[in-house]
Amino acid sequence: MKKPQIIIIVFLISLSICALASMQAKAAGLDHFVVSAPGSVTAGSVFTLTVTAKNASENTVTSYNSSVGLNASSGSISPTSTGTSGWSSGVWSSSSVTLSAAGSITITANDGSGHTGTATLTVTAGSLDHITASVSPASVTAGSTSTGTATAFDAQNNNLGVVSASWSIPAGGDGGSWSSNVYTSHTAGTYTVQAAYSGRLRRLL
Secondary structure, eight states: OHHHHHHHHHHHHHHHHHHHHHHHHHHHSOOEEEEEOOSEEETTSOEEEEEEEEOTTSOBOTTOOOOOEEEESSSOEESSBOOSTTEETTEEEEEEEEEOOOEEEEEEEEOSSSOEEEEEEEEEOOOOOEEEEEEESSSOOTTOEEEEEEEEEOTTOOEEEEEOOEEEOSTTTTSOEEETTEEEOOSOSOOOEEEEETTEEEEEO
């Protein structure tokens, strides 16, 4: 009676070991990425981004070192992929990442095989870089008025809003006059209009 009992026990233990080994092997594979970024950054300024390869049990897959694509929900991101050389024990990190667009931006890491990870951060616009200017209407009858509009942008072309520029017609103009951004014309002709704001100039022919 004892010998059959020993055989049954060994058989059950053997089955348990096989099942455990199967579960461990399944958990060890890549399941998703964890993407880490600061809560807020400035458009065009560098920040640190970290991508970690994880299995289904949230353990780091230390052997992972494949190239993973990086994408921003708006604007552009640099770099656009992790490459393969920057990985260390399943973790990729770079302190030279930049985003171009301002707003709430989601960065997605995607290996192209169904494994992804995201991080959302707030990107604020950078400082003033340049302005654009327009006048409307651009063609008027002598004695009529035209209104100028100047808009400020950062180096990534994020809109900083309409600004109060100084308006003029260089080289004497047509004898008309400016009242803030409204011009009252005087003499018929074609003239260059100039807008100036915080050291930035924009000329319109």
